[in-house]
Amino acid sequence: MAGAGGAAAHRDLRRLVRGDLLLPGDDEYDDARRVWNGAIDRRPMLIVRCADAGDVAVAVRYAVRREIELSIRSTGHNVTGCAVSDGGITLDLSGMRGIEVDPERRIATVQPGVLWGDFDRRAQADGLATTGGRISTTGVAGLTLGGGMGWLMRRYGLAADNLRAVRLVTADGMTSRADRTADADLFWALRGGGGNFGVATALQFRLHPVGPAVTGGAAFYPAAVAGPVLRWYRDFVQDCPDVLSAQCNLLRLPAAPFVPAELHGRAAVAVAVCHLGTESDADRDLAALARLGPPLLHRIGRMRYTTLQRLYDNAGRFGSLVYGRAGYLPALTDRAIAALTGPAAPVPSPHCIVMLSPLGGAVARVGPTETAVGHRSAGFSVSVDAVWQRPADTPAHRQWVDRLWDALRPCTDGVYVNELGDEGPDRVRAAYHPVAWSRLRAIKARYDPGNVFRLNQNIPPAGAGTTASGEKAPPAAAAQPEMTTAHGIGERL
């Protein structure tokens, strides 16, 4: 049964938007409110399945005028479930999946519902790519606006570093383009500030020649030698060229076809790589792996870049139960290695993982406040992620994360905003450089003084009417333009 608010919004918006409107009880409502984290169960009063930027603008104005909570859902991968409002209006952008590639200018323009798998496939048709997430079903929009880490980042920077322009609908319901010259402050904030400044309806990226063949995959060693492997890894990444990105991950070998049956479920430490150079360069740069002795399983070889980008896809399915903690390690110290090999470390089940990813390279060559992304000079990002299916297994998995994180946290400094759970305002602030934080708050006050876009890792607007904890301030005082049906605007950059 639809509530009165939802029914009224449905009636008012029905004639103004081109996309579908879903109320509780509608056939597709439950699917549309689901997110990647199966523990999230929120019920918007109305889901607006936006067909284009015009729909977004209409829905934003409607919600702001009536002070209805608003959430932005691109592909629903954020673990906090902030993409879905409980009782308000959710803008579902997952149907906006247009991609245009200009191979001559090496530019891709995409709508916010695009997944990295779609992006990679389209760009690779012209031998091009940009830094994107390591799981092909993750969304382009949320990942990029928060920073965007992936296999290509040491060579080509973060996803946000490759943004050329963003078209977005701001809290006043207006559509504008932000780039290095137009709304430059806003463009600066969008590269790391997440969904705090408006709804991105199109994102334009710089592309680079990649592959199509790269060297990728992983070598797996017994968990019993995790200590020596981590110490070897610490030295190895010091000398890696930018074309090589190597993770060190603690996991359990999955019951997958590439794993011999006798190794299914075995605790292991994996060195996972992506090398963008020629096969002979990759062989040379990876020769040091031989010092670790024979692995349990060696699965490193030449493959398509698009294949590498799908290797982790089975790590967890949509709707799994998830819980995690993450942070940046300035360095992989002996203390951090002791935590990663101590009594709290053993990974409890096959979809859980501890992931160490090196930064450096092009990420570190961008100045600390050149974009809003924080902690660029960190050595590694580290995440402890539990993924499981049965509610009965929840306590054991949460306990694993909490215990290991207790041991690891003192070695960390700051956090990647896209990996934050619901951890409170101090942790959000810890994602940013102090200078960037003040600038972000000032820009938020200019573009979203009423904190309309607050279902996110919230950056509270600077100044009067705002609490330091990011609670909602009074709605924006700026006059709202009349509702229009300006469909079609905002999708092209």
Ligand SMILES: Cc1cc2nc3c(=O)[nH]c(=O)nc-3n(C[C@H](O)[C@H](O)[C@H](O)COP(=O)(O)OP(=O)(O)OC[C@H]3O[C@@H](n4cnc5c(N)ncnc54)[C@H](O)[C@@H]3O)c2cc1C
């Ligand atoms: C399986 C998995 C793998 C991942 N791998 C990586 C990885 O390799 N690298 C990495 O950097 N991160 C990774 N992440 C984290 C990922 O960056 C975040 O979860 C990100 O929020 C997902 O983006 P989304 O568009 O799906 O967000 P959603 O869950 O749809 O939305 C989350 C929030 O993002 C903001 N947002 C989303 N779309 C828009 C928009 N169009 N305009 C304005 N704001 C918007 C809003 O604040 C929204 O509340 C991964 C997450 C998962 C679950």
